[in-house]
Amino acid sequence: MSVDDRSENPQASKFDEELLERVLARAETGSAQADQLNLDVQRMRAALRGVDRGQLGRASDLSQRILSQTTGEDLSWRGDIRLVGRYLRSGLGASPILRLAAASLLFHLVALPVLAYWILAGQADPLELSFETYERAHPSQPFPDQPLDVAGPLPVGGVVEEPLVLDEIPGNTSGDEGQDSGVDADSGDEGGGSRL
Numbered sequence: 001m002s003v004d005d006r007s008e009n010p011q012a013s014k015f016d017e018e019l020l021e022r023v024l025a026r027a028e029t030g031s032a033q034a035d036q037l038n039l040d041v042q043r044m045r046a047a048l049r050g051v052d053r054g055q056l057g058r059a060s061d062l063s064q065r066i067l068s069q070t071t072g073e074d075l076s077w078r079g080d081i082r083l084v085g086r087y088l089r090s091g092l093g094a095s096p097i098l099r100l101a102a103a104s105l106l107f108h109l110v111a112l113p114v115l116a117y118w119i120l121a122g123q124a125d126p127l128e129l130s131f132e133t134y135e136r137a138h139p140s141q142p143f144p145d146q147p148l149d150v151a152g153p154l155p156v157g158g159v160v161e162e163p164l165v166l167d168e169i170p171g172n173t174s175g176d177e178g179q180d181s182g183v184d185a186d187s188g189d190e191g192g193g194s195r196l
Contacts, residue, residue, distance in 0.1 A: 065086070
């Protein structure tokens with residue numbers, strides 16, 4: 001439709017006038033809404049100027065973590081290890097005392113085996129077997145020149161005990177070896193030992 005057609009058709013010009021009035025009314029309402037939005041943006045800027053930038057960084061990290069965990073979480077054991085690793089890194093990053101304790105623990109875990117090896121390497125083996133002859137092992141005590149008296153008293157535990165004679169063994173009597181003495185008739189008491 002051209003401009004000439006509109007002037008000839010009164011209904012078309014009336015429609016255009018109504019449309020223009022509606023657009024202008026909405027523009028006034030829209031400008032009020034735009035003014036309200038502009039005020040909201042200015043208030044937001046003023047509020048954000050007072051906020052510490054470190055908090056904003058942590059908030060963005062938190063939002064990224066939440067988004068990564070909720071949208072693409074790995075449900076296998078690798079995802080569990082990754083989740084625990086992130087938790088430990090965030091905990092270590094937040095506390096300097098915890099970082100110091102973790103560094104001390106790591107130092108002790110590395111130093112303990114080294115220290116144990118150093119201590120144990122300086123000591124002799126507890127069981128050191130030697131196959132040297134007696135003369136080499138004890139040069140100050142040579143073998144005796146006379147033969148050893150095997151029938152004499154033998155030292156047992158540092159105490160010299162006399163060898164027992166067959167008569168001194170309890171239960172042995174002076175009679176024949178095959179006979180049982182039983183009770184002595186003269187004294188009425190039992191003989192020198194028990195029955196064999």
